[in-house]
Amino acid sequence: GENVEQHPSTLSVQEGDSAVIKCTYSDSASNYFPWYKQELGKGPQLIIDIRSNVGEKKDQRIAVTLNKTAKHFSLHITETQPEDSAVYFCAAIWAKLIFGTGTRLQVFP
Amino acid sequence: GAVVSQHPSRVICKSGTSVKIECRSLDFQATTMFWYRQFPKKSLMLMATSNEGSKATYEQGVEKDKFLINHASLTLSTLTVTSAHPEDSSFYICSASEGLAGFDEQFFGPGTRLTVL
Numbered sequence: 001g002e003n004v005e006q007h008p009s010t011l012s013v014q015e016g017d018s019a020v021i022k023c024t025y026s027d028s029a030s031n032y033f034p035w036y037k038q039e040l041g042k043g044p045q046l047i048i049d050i051r052s053n054v055g056e057k058k059d060q061r062i063a064v065t066l067n068k069t070a071k072h073f074s075l076h077i078t079e080t081q082p083e084d085s086a087v088y089f090c091a092a093i094w095a096k097l098i099f100g101t102g103t104r105l106q107v108f109p
Numbered sequence: 110g111a112v113v114s115q116h117p118s119r120v121i122c123k124s125g126t127s128v129k130i131e132c133r134s135l136d137f138q139a140t141t142m143f144w145y146r147q148f149p150k151k152s153l154m155l156m157a158t159s160n161e162g163s164k165a166t167y168e169q170g171v172e173k174d175k176f177l178i179n180h181a182s183l184t185l186s187t188l189t190v191t192s193a194h195p196e197d198s199s200f201y202i203c204s205a206s207e208g209l210a211g212f213d214e215q216f217f218g219p220g221t222r223l224t225v226l
């Protein structure tokens with residue numbers, strides 16, 4: 001069945017550094033790849049997404065890249081801030097949303 | 110825009126009782142609504158997909174009679190956990206989409222933490 005793998009499971013960075021989270025998906029028919037940020041005790045919030053006809057998308061400090069051939073997509077956060085600390089989930093969609101296993105990001109001041 | 114609310118945010122109940130959780134899309138019409146369950150430090154697991162006016166489609170392993178889903182209007186879906194037991198304790202999250210099941214952006218609610226004593 002469909003599967004999304006996410007790495008790393010935890011990531012600690014110093015404030016101002018960059019953070020990169022990588023995902024791979026199994027269903028080549030997937031055509032929409034959202035990224036969610038989830039803070040403790042809250043629902044996931046969409047932070048950026050990318051569709052299969054685009055290779056890269058940026059929104060201020062956040063960027064997502066997609067390699068459809070390799071079935072990889074990545075989240076890049078630059079100039080990290082303590083408020084970026086949260087759990088991040090990648091997901092792939094085809095008929096339903098399949099979530100990655102999550103990455104707990106900690107940004108130390 | 111695209112706000113989804115859930116009520117209640119937290120609920121504690123005794124074993125054997127039923128609990129209803131509401132999910133509302135506040136500023137758009139949700140053709141499709143989804144219910145997820147999330148265990149501590151784990152990812153979201155899809156329980157069921159519902160379209161307004163029709164029966165929900167449940168994922169494999171999710172008991173239909175245990176988790177009753179009603180999508181009565183384009184802005185409201187409810188999840189009722191019947192005869193709740195401690196193993197049903199979890200974080201339940203709904204999401205809503207303007208489009209067809211699974212193909213469009215989903216907007217998530219804030220979640221409901223259920224504790225069954």
